Amino acid sequence: MLDYEHARHRMVEAQISRRGVRDERVLAALRQVAREAFVDEGFEEFAYEDSPLPIGSGQTISQPFIVARMAEAAEIEPSDRVLEIGTGSGYAAAILAELASEVFTVERHRELASQAEERLHGAGYGHVTVKVDDGTKGWPEEAPFDAIVVAAGGPSVPLSLQEQLDIGGRLVIPVGDRCGEQRLLRITRVAANKFEEEDLGGVLFVPLVGAEGWIDEDDRLSPRQTRKSLPELIAGAAEDLPPIDDPAFGAKFDRFGDRRVILLGEASHGTSEFYRARAAITQRLIKRHGFTTVAVEADWPDAAYLNRHVRSLPQPAGVSLPFQRFPQWMWRNTDVTAFIAWLRGHNDGVKDASRQAGFYGLDLYNMSGSIAAVLAYLDKMDPSAAAVARERYGCLTPWQNEPATYGRVVLRSGYRACEVAVVRQCRDLLERSLSEDNGDLLDAQQSARLIASAEKYYRVMYYGGAETWNLRDRHMFETLERLLDAAGPDSKAVVWAHNSHIGDARHTDMGSVRGELTVGQLCRERYGNKAALIGFGTHSGKVACASDWDGEMEIKEVRPSVPDSVERLCHDSGKRSFLLDFTRNDAVSDALRAPRPERFIGVIYRPETERLSHYIDAAVSRQFDSFVWFDKTSPITPMAGSKGQPGKVPDTFPFGV
Numbered sequence: 001m002l003d004y005e006h007a008r009h010r011m012v013e014a015q016i017s018r019r020g021v022r023d024e025r026v027l028a029a030l031r032q033v034a035r036e037a038f039v040d041e042g043f044e045e046f047a048y049e050d051s052p053l054p055i056g057s058g059q060t061i062s063q064p065f066i067v068a069r070m071a072e073a074a075e076i077e078p079s080d081r082v083l084e085i086g087t088g089s090g091y092a093a094a095i096l097a098e099l100a101s102e103v104f105t106v107e108r109h110r111e112l113a114s115q116a117e118e119r120l121h122g123a124g125y126g127h128v129t130v131k132v133d134d135g136t137k138g139w140p141e142e143a144p145f146d147a148i149v150v151a152a153g154g155p156s157v158p159l160s161l162q163e164q165l166d167i168g169g170r171l172v173i174p175v176g177d178r179c180g181e182q183r184l185l186r187i188t189r190v191a192a193n194k195f196e197e198e199d200l201g202g203v204l205f206v207p208l209v210g211a212e213g214w215i216d217e218d219d220r221l222s223p224r225q226t227r228k229s230l231p232e233l234i235a236g237a238a239e240d241l242p243p244i245d246d247p248a249f250g251a252k253f254d255r256f257g258d259r260r261v262i263l264l265g266e267a268s269h270g271t272s273e274f275y276r277a278r279a280a281i282t283q284r285l286i287k288r289h290g291f292t293t294v295a296v297e298a299d300w301p302d303a304a305y306l307n308r309h310v311r312s313l314p315q316p317a318g319v320s321l322p323f324q325r326f327p328q329w330m331w332r333n334t335d336v337t338a339f340i341a342w343l344r345g346h347n348d349g350v351k352d353a354s355r356q357a358g359f360y361g362l363d364l365y366n367m368s369g370s371i372a373a374v375l376a377y378l379d380k381m382d383p384s385a386a387a388v389a390r391e392r393y394g395c396l397t398p399w400q401n402e403p404a405t406y407g408r409v410v411l412r413s414g415y416r417a418c419e420v421a422v423v424r425q426c427r428d429l430l431e432r433s434l435s436e437d438n439g440d441l442l443d444a445q446q447s448a449r450l451i452a453s454a455e456k457y458y459r460v461m462y463y464g465g466a467e468t469w470n471l472r473d474r475h476m477f478e479t480l481e482r483l484l485d486a487a488g489p490d491s492k493a494v495v496w497a498h499n500s501h502i503g504d505a506r507h508t509d510m511g512s513v514r515g516e517l518t519v520g521q522l523c524r525e526r527y528g529n530k531a532a533l534i535g536f537g538t539h540s541g542k543v544a545c546a547s548d549w550d551g552e553m554e555i556k557e558v559r560p561s562v563p564d565s566v567e568r569l570c571h572d573s574g575k576r577s578f579l580l581d582f583t584r585n586d587a588v589s590d591a592l593r594a595p596r597p598e599r600f601i602g603v604i605y606r607p608e609t610e611r612l613s614h615y616i617d618a619a620v621s622r623q624f625d626s627f628v629w630f631d632k633t634s635p636i637t638p639m640a641g642s643k644g645q646p647g648k649v650p651d652t653f654p655f656g657v
């Protein structure tokens with residue numbers, strides 16, 4: 001049983017105060033109202049998550065932070081009469097009821113309205129009146145109001161609502177193109193015929209449907225005008241990049257040659273340009289700048305196979321071919337194959353083995369292998385628990401909010417029943433693969449460390465959350481440190497991992513709201529400006545991905561980036577491919593220090609729910625030292641013989657089957 005009061009206080013601290021809501025009365029109201037009483041049955045445990053939740057009729061209960069921000073913006077006094085449009089779950093109405101003397105709330109969906117009314121009165125909010133109607137027309141019989149709060153986004157500010165404001169009254173409403181996000185506006189009636197408007201920032205709401213709103217839930221307008229000044233600033237600072245296979249491409253990154261660690265990101269796990277660019281940069285760093293460690297977001301045993309291959313060392317008897325489990329395409333693709341072949345060729349010419357370049361996996365020991373084992377076990381023992389597990393593993397990424405997954409919560413007890421057995425399986429598997437490993441780095445002590453943290457990880461990763469993520473990123477960082485130490489005091493490493501790992505989490509919602517840390521952040525803390533964090537991004541194109549964990553690889557269209565996102569600003573610069581070096585461009589760096597949506601595509605890509613599933617707020621110029629841009633991108637090509645790929649011929653060692 002969750003301690004809701006504790007969760008509520010933690011929510012107010014982490015999600016609300018830290019994001020800048022200061023009004024003590026609003027904070028007190030959020031600490032007071034039991035949000036779990038306003039979510040659907042079975043969803044209670046998610047009541048204090050930092051996200052909207054589904055509440056039926058295709059609607060959502062707003063994210064707690066948004067409710068707080070709107071309540072604060074409405075500047076409600078204890079004697080105020082307040083009108084709310086969009087009752088939904090009734091949660092925001094309860095918050096308003098804590099702040100005002102009377103609350104009137106209108107909802108167009110009858111079922112939602114009656115359920116909310118029941119909940120509100122059940123919770124003792126007798127001074128809230130609910131009505132079923134089109135709220136864009138307001139509630140003329142009860143007007144004027146001291147404050148009006150609209151919980152759905154319309155194309156413009158309804159005149160009826162403005163007219164029902166008392167003098168001095170505030171109307172808080174999201175307005176804008178609903179394909180993208182809306183702006184949260186505050187309209188203050190300063191005199192009978194005088195209204196002042198303030199823009200409080202970008203938000204995302206369900207549509208306001210009605211006479212002075214959208215025609216229906218699927219109504220659409222052409223995209224709003226995007227801001228021009230920022231794209232122009234970016235265009236001015238961006239350094240054009242030559243084609244990736246031009247040697248001049250890698251040379252653009254010579255400026256980072258004196259760093260101890262260079263972290264190269266990616267905005268998806270299936271984009272060819274990101275792999276090829278990182279290969280070109282890494283080759284240059286190895287050839288010209290003395291880098292000898294390439295450490296990637298991959299399982300240790302699989303990378304160890306490639307490490308032996310690039311050093312022309314024999315493979316131990318009975319070892320399996322690398323990267324045979326989901327998501328195979330991440331490493332078993334033509335771009336990685338070409339890079340591995342280059343690395344082997346390079347090492348062939350380096351006689352001193354200690355100067356050869358190595359290829360290592362940073363991820364928690366054998367993570368994909370362990371997930372595969374869990375799924376295989378559950379498939380046998382409890383297929384419904386296996387289905388839930390597949391979905392859960394798909395959402396191990398901290399930026400991903402998947403309301404659909406919450407819906408399966410009821411089935412979760414199936415996993416609990418198997419957990420002990422599952423963890424035991426993982427542990428056996430781990431011990432087996434460690435005994436097969438004859439790598440020169442892994443001594444007995446480190447094996448023990450791996451076993452300890454891996455077992456904990458198997459246990460917590462199923463349940464998700466910051467603890468899982470932090471355990472994993474800390475492990476990745478410690479492995480990187482060990483690799484650097486083992487290679488000597490002058491050693492230098494290149495890291496390949498997703499933007500979500502190599503960016504500094506303190507400047508994204510991952511860190512500031514969810515308490516998550518990253519390899520990139522730990523590198524900055526440890527190595528200061530001897531670490532370079534380089535993010536990658538794209539506007540549109542195609543990407544290799546899956547719809548669920550363990551699913552077939554698919555090629556999906558990457559949606560054009562949403563208005564006001566980091567990506568849309570880069571796209572609007574008009575440049576196709578560039579390097580944006582924040583350390584050399586103060587103006588652009590300052591302009592991009594305000595948080596705005598940034599896209600994260602992992603192994604799983606769900607374009608249908610893209611805004612919710614794949615964007616989080618980030619201050620890009622603080623998150624990274626530099627940003628590499630490819631406006632239009634293409635998917636990686638998996639090796640023939642990979643799962644779902646035609647052809648059995650082993651075309652290129654070591655990935656052929």
Ligand code: SAH
Pocket residue numbers: 059060061062067085086087088089090091092093106107108109112133134135136151152206207208209210211213
């Ligand atoms: N304040 C709510 C948020 C609900 S989402 C909460 O805390 O749960 C917005 C709600 O606005 C939806 O329930 C939707 O059905 C409703 N809505 C949209 N257009 C409306 C209109 N014209 N009049 C009244 N309600 C509307």
